[in-house]
Amino acid sequence: MANSANTSFFSSSWLYAGVAALLTFCLSYFQIFQPIEYLAYDRLLRVQSEAPDNEVVIIAMDEKSLQRFGPLPWPRDVHAQMINVLTQAQVTAIGYDVLFDKARDPSDKNLIQAVKNNKKIVFPVVIENLKQDGQLLELQPFAQLNQVTPSLGLVHFQLSDDNISRGVYLRGGLGEPFWRAFSAEVLDIANGEQEYILPLQEQKISKPSFDLKKIEQSQYVMIPFKEDKHFFKRISFVELLDNQEFAAELKDKVVFVGVTATAARNADFLPVPISRDGQIMPGVEINATLYHALKHEHYIVPINKWVIAILSALIVFCAFTLLPISLPRRNFYYFLLGILGVASLMWLALHLMHQWWPLVTPLIVMTTGYLFWVWRKVVGNMTFFNQTINRLQHEAANAIELERNTSLHDKFKFWHHLKLIKQWRSSDQREGVYQQSVPVLIDGKEWLLEPENLSKKEQRLFNKLLAQTLSKPVEHKQQLAGVIENRIVQVEDAITKMNFLRRFVEKSMDKLTDGVILADNDGQVFYSNIEANNLLPELRNKDQIDLLDILNGLTLVGNSNWQYLLKQVLLEGIGREIQAITSNKRDLKVGLSLLSNVAGKDFVIINLSDITTIKREQRRQLEMIDFISHDLRSPMTSILALLSRYQSHPEEFEEKQLSADIERLTRSSLSLAEHFLMLSRTESHIEIALYPVELLNSIDNALAVIMPLAKEKNIEIAFDFMAYDDIWLNANEDLLGRVITNLLTNAVKYSPQGSFVNLDIEQDSTGLRLRVQDQGEGIDKEQMTTIFKPFTRMQRHEMAKVKGIGLGLRFVRAAMLRFGGSVGVESEPGKGSCFILKFPASSIIED
Template identity: 30%
Template sequence: MRETSRRYYIEHLAVLLAVAGLCIVLLHTGAWMSLSRHAYDRMLAFLPPPDVSDITIVAIDEASLRKIGRWPWDRSVHARLVEQLDRYGASAIVLDLIFAEPDRVRPESDAALVDAMAAHGHVFLPVHVSDGGPDGVLLEVMPHASFARAAAGMGHVDVELDNDGVVRGLYMRNGIGQPWWPHLSLTLLEHLAPRGIPRFPAQQTPREPAFGAVRQYYRLVPFTDLAGNLPRLSAVDVLNGEVDEALLRERIVFLGATAQGLGDLLPTPLAGSNGLLPGVEMNATVFGALREDRLLTPMSTGWIWGLTLALALISPTILPFVGPRWSIPVLLGVLLGILLFSYALLYWYQLWFPVGPAMLGAMLAYPLWTWRRLEYSLRYMRAALRRLSAHDDLNRRLLQPAPLKRVIELIEAALPVAAWRLEKRSAGGKALAQRESGGAEISERTWQGNRARYYNILAGNQRYELGLVWEEGGPAPAHEQWVRAMVARCEETLATDEGHYDVVEDHIERVRAQELRQQALTRFFEAILAQLRDGVVIADACGCLLFVNAQASEWLALPSREMDDTSLLQLGRELLVGEDGSGWAAVVREALSTGRSQLECRSRRGQDMYLDMLRIRAGRQPGEVLILMLKDISDVKQAMRARSEMLDFLSHDLRSPMISLLALGERYRQQPGTMSDLLEQMEHYAQRSLGIAEQFLQLARAEATQEADMTPLDMLPVVESAVEQVMLQAQQRRVRLRFEYLPEDDVWVSGNHELLERAVVNLLTNAIKYSHPDSQVDVRLHCEEGSVRCEVVDAGVGIEPEFLEHLFKRFRRAQSSGGARTRGAGLGLRFVKVVAERHNGDILASSRLDHGSRFTLCLPRIEIE
């Protein structure tokens, strides 16, 4: 494993251990439990409320105190309340009042209450069990014996305050010495719905003290807002019979004090506006949740520790696998997931998992891992900067501004500049005293004329103005462009290095500077390779293509960017190497064996190519590479073929008339004849040599014609002039000429009058030459599909089909009967082809043996306003 990877994993493990250690400390000390309690309180609002449709609260409120009298009431009042509830049909009555002492002044009141309780038969009384509080006194406050015997059951009503002073739960069993007393709601439930297996049975353990407060079965109460579902009746209204009987019949009635300063008011997570909940409502809430088995159980310590560590370590486990931009969303997702997991346990399993330590551990993972990731990134950037700076010489030369003296030297040596001057400028553009100049003495008026040009340069935090006076005629566009490039090369391209307050920003700026240098270097080489007229292909040691410039991409039909699907061995598809075109693998084999392979080949497009494959070493990555260079030598090969054809032509066609003239002169000396016959034959051979030379000159001129020599012209006078020139030749061979055209046709083209006329003359001359005596040559000028067409049709000997594709090449003549009896250099139709191409047109030919030929000169038509 590499050192960097090993260090990375060690740091990742260290973050995991740090998060786990924090969670252990939080769990052991109970710190930050306020976060868990806050999350628990918020979740209670989303739990479904218990069914309290058969429960009613009878409250000893302020109105009851005003009408009945101050507290404590005579117990006969309580007796009348119980009797009245019995008449209303209450199924059970929970008196949330402790009658610990008998009324020694009015014993008949106690007797009345005992009789009322016994008559109803379902009255339940509370027991108060205290652990002694700060003074350490243990208390177990029970109802007086007479009331206890009349009650259907008794149970404790004590609750537990958390560290923040809020009641969230209670013990289902509580007592002194043993967990004797069940909670009052449990006693009520066991009485109303008894079952074989007791709920929350009392258990004696060896660890419990012989005489002390003993508690078992701690449960959390799912407090919900029951204000709209739990009816609350005033005790005075019940006593006076002024309530709806439906609110009490067959209902469980919880009767207790709710007036301020009278009853026990408990702070709960969902208390009313005053922040307190009366004890009587607390007991009703506990009973409703207990009856539906929805009291919440705190998770065991072992499970809490295990789940806390598992959930807290999710965040540091995932963060290394996501990018920085997703770190916070992932962290928020993990925190939300922990909350949802805890809520799901509450909702479906009535289990409470304290989320505080797990959430704090997950949150701690983000700064820890971000710190290590940032340090790792900075360490890598520092190492990368050291590596880049080790090979920074070329980058420095590319981006370092050129000195002004180099500009002046090149201007004086290579540009058509009559004079120059360089002066400093202030920030406001005002000229300073320093000025350098060179060249010829130029008047100030000339410096203000059309030949003068001025360029602003910012070099070395100093502004300069470079003035040039060009020679007569002004600068060419290429010269102007080069001077602007020189000015740009002198200016600063990168901001000077400066310190930054933030270390990260400083490293980022240094990396950005190196990035700009690398980009400049890449663009520099890409621009050079792209502008090469030769094709360049670079392949790695496995034959994968790394780079293909534009020229090679065009010649080899390769994509210049997406080259993943093409290998070096597939380049042979476009190159014909060897006689059968299958020698590409041998070329690669030779380059791998000897280090270089050179040969000439042809592409499938018909280009002659020179191939040079070189094997070089390019460092460890990509290792050794093969550089393939292609050069198009079609022009060279064509020139060599033309030279060979020229030599053949000179050795045969051009020498033949000269040899005939010499032979004619020798025969005349040996056998003197008439002078007229000799002159006639000499004139024939001389005319033939002159015609061949004239055709050479015409062809050379056509090939050298530029677009600037073209002007708008009407083809009608061109064709008419050509027809007049060959009229005498046609009459001598007894061939009729017929010229057809439509006067309404607009036959204007952009061309050279002389070349077009000579081309039409050549077509007519060939048609007359190869026509039978007493036949006809038709000439037709018309417009068709945006082009001007001149057709020459004869009824002569025709051309062999296999020779039509070679008809317009140099020194090629048909071998038909007509061609056998006529002499020529084979340059006339080649001249016509060149003229047509120079005019962006074409020449079409069709023929049948012994039926004649048709030649059509097609030229682009132009509109003349």
């Protein structure tokens, strides 16, 4: 399913990118957005920074010159005079952008002579439309002038579809591209003997048409017009004639002479892309600009439309291929960066590479395509939102309802059952008088509650329940105006409820006393609650956990294996319960069950119940049963045997001796039963009351019990009552007295005759210690760890036939655990033993 989704995703994105790229190619090749391309070219062209040209000077036939010489055309003596001045100034070349197409008067001789003397002048050739029959005519200088002119150049600027002059063909003419551009001819003169070769020779027309009604042109370049109006130095025509000092500045300069006065008749002004002087420029400045571009190879070459169409298609294809794999929240910024990048590429190509890459079409397609793509995503997301909302609302409707509208009466009744309040009523009810009522305002209505006599814990519980009752449920957000906003609010509400249910379930699982493990049908554990982690620590801190690895760490009780049990559960769907033992010897009851067909998948649930305490209790009960069946039954069997012999042979028994034997055996059974009952009670989970007990009094009672046995063995028991003040412990008087009695009994029983048993008490900040020191044989290290187990006795005591059943020390240990303390022993063979009862500081009750 994932592979098919990925395939669908990539095929969809690639198809979208391919369609957008094909559309871009067509739009770019057929120049559908050419007006916008022109607009982009004009704006990018204006973003420029270049130092003024000090090589070229424009001699301006301006308004001041018109005031001196009158309207055009001027007398040709004036032009002859100007040419002579320029000749004397030793200029490098002259581009005289004035057409002398007809001979006029004798003054033509002066002009011819001036041109003949100069030998560095270029006059224009102009193509004019005669309009009668559509025939075009090339206008050249009149014949005599033409003969002495060093060079002629075509002045014919190309207007774009929007009637703005952006470029020029470097070759042109009627029927064939015979003439080179005016500025190219000036550059050829300025180069001296080295012939200037036009660029873009590959664009020459191989077969001219020779049609005089058609202008044949080749080698088109775009002119990099200058935004700075002072890029070329200008000198007024009349000022140069009047002041010869200006002529000194023209040495080795290239000079263009032409009309700059807008009021001049037949003035040669053209609209250009830059924004100055109403976006018009005199022809002489256009020629000067072209000269500068050709000289420094800064002319702009438009790239072939095939290349631009392919490049545009590639840009769009890459953009829409990368778009789906980027993060949605960053798509806009990536696209904005892409558009700025393409615009920067156009500017760099224009000003650094001197090429025009019209890439506005891919920008338009990218923008509109991105908007369309966003629209598709919005529609898709809305569909997804609707489906998600319906699914979440359906799941939320069928989930556990945690917010129930419970009446206040039911709440207060429940609190009454918990013994938190005695009674309650609303403030508008007159019956009943409460002594210690608590006013509570709930939903604008006042209630009077009379609490019970609560402990601190009960008071905290009451305050908690009351605070939860007073807290208001989360209000749903108001309906918003937008459809998308409302859908988002619905999704947030549904997700909030589902998240709350999820957290509720997770916390509930963690509060379970049993461990729970969830695994998928691939055998991988994906959830375990806190109790499961405690029982099986290997579940923690693992990214990937194999179920069988966890189960194989448990030792099964019985002849089976986990692989078989797990397989049977998956095959039959019937749960199994088995017992297992962990690596740290804890007994577990393990339940395996199958949760089938949840969203099309099966899951395995493993339930872990810690039955260590139960198994220990079972083993203890079995030990007790064995004890009862042997030790407790033996005296009874002896009594029955004595009675049977007495009935058969009464003459062999004295009645007094028989009674003494029966009493001895009966007391032995009673003693065993008492020890057994006390130990069972102490080790059981039955609550034993703890209360203040005076320790010295318990010691005194124990000494009273043990003194007869001590006197029989001539053993002195030493304890200085006067050395201690009253000591009160939080304990149980019966259990504490029997604990001390058991230790003193063992000390007297296992000490030799005529020895001493000492008792002393130590108390510090950590607690209290009662020490019982005897002078017996001591305890071996091997038996130090077993003396507190039930029915355990030292081997030499059994061989010496010292009476005992092995429950006394077990009882002492169990009782001390109930008091929150412990029992320890210090002993060396041959030096006696010292048993220590340790009570923590928390067990000591101060006055």
